[in-house]
Amino acid sequence: MENLDVNRRMIQVHKDRVVVGFPQAQTKNARIDEKYDFDPRVRQSCASERASTVGLKICKMIIIGDMAVGKTCLVNRFCKKAFDRDYKATIGVDFEVERFEILNTPFTLQMWDTAGQERFQCIASAYYRGAQVVVIVFDVSEMRSLASAQSWLEAAQKENAGSQLLTFLVGTKKDLVTDAIYRDVEHEAIKVAKGLHAEYWGVSSKTGENVKELFTRIAALSFEGAVLRELEKRQFATPPKTIGSSSFRIGSTSTQASSKQKLACCKM
Numbered sequence: 001m002e003n004l005d006v007n008r009r010m011i012q013v014h015k016d017r018v019v020v021g022f023p024q025a026q027t028k029n030a031r032i033d034e035k036y037d038f039d040p041r042v043r044q045s046c047a048s049e050r051a052s053t054v055g056l057k058i059c060k061m062i063i064i065g066d067m068a069v070g071k072t073c074l075v076n077r078f079c080k081k082a083f084d085r086d087y088k089a090t091i092g093v094d095f096e097v098e099r100f101e102i103l104n105t106p107f108t109l110q111m112w113d114t115a116g117q118e119r120f121q122c123i124a125s126a127y128y129r130g131a132q133v134v135v136i137v138f139d140v141s142e143m144r145s146l147a148s149a150q151s152w153l154e155a156a157q158k159e160n161a162g163s164q165l166l167t168f169l170v171g172t173k174k175d176l177v178t179d180a181i182y183r184d185v186e187h188e189a190i191k192v193a194k195g196l197h198a199e200y201w202g203v204s205s206k207t208g209e210n211v212k213e214l215f216t217r218i219a220a221l222s223f224e225g226a227v228l229r230e231l232e233k234r235q236f237a238t239p240p241k242t243i244g245s246s247s248f249r250i251g252s253t254s255t256q257a258s259s260k261q262k263l264a265c266c267k268m
């Protein structure tokens, strides 16, 4: 791998995946936070504890939306810097892993690219569970695909009841429409995004426009959420009780462990 900082002590990542500053939203009036920097508790925790004790963070992201809107191309543009003009339907799910280094801490984003075709829905929806991030994709040159955004989110929420999902609405194929048409689409998409409590982004996997920025933002926000959850868990952790010579802790399941199990499942 080229362009690596060989001095890093932890898992080496490509310099494109090193995040130090807080990535901003693409559209000011369609962002899900009012912040311009990482939460100070997150910065402090990462600065004082370093990777060894902050621990490896893993988040699961699912990419959902109608068939042929460009979900696979979006993932491939980011992960492989590639674009394929030919449509090959995803059967069930595809899976990619991207490693980042955020505030000097290793972070892994699992990307579950799911099938949009109706006939593969029962397979695909089985993989929604355990997601922290949902990316709903629509095609800016096909407005019908925006109308189904709500039902896609409901399907993801059904499998993740009780969890707060970090949600993005992404319009793809920006290269296929004129600027004037795109402005109208964006206006509509922002309205839909607000209704879904999602952040809106417009991208092109063909040209690469906004793709890296989108995924960097997703990585930063999901990382921040993971660190905050861990800090909260530590704050309310029950001290271990000792029975004889063995000790146990109530409610000690970790996101990291369950994600690893899912990863193992997926490899079977």
Ligand SMILES: Nc1nc2c(ncn2[C@@H]2O[C@H](COP(=O)(O)OP(=O)(O)OP(=O)(O)O)[C@@H](O)[C@H]2O)c(=O)[nH]1
Pocket: 065, 066, 067, 068, 069, 070, 071, 072, 073, 074, 084, 085, 086, 087, 088, 089, 090, 091, 114, 115, 116, 117, 172, 173, 174, 175, 176, 203, 204, 205, 206, 207
């Ligand atoms: N011009 C243009 N075409 C795109 C873009 N993104 C995807 N496409 C094309 O749209 C078609 C469908 O893309 P996919 O990424 O396979 O769509 P998908 O959403 O994964 O489809 P399913 O697997 O059926 O759910 C392909 O022919 C792509 O080349 C884009 O940004 N611009």
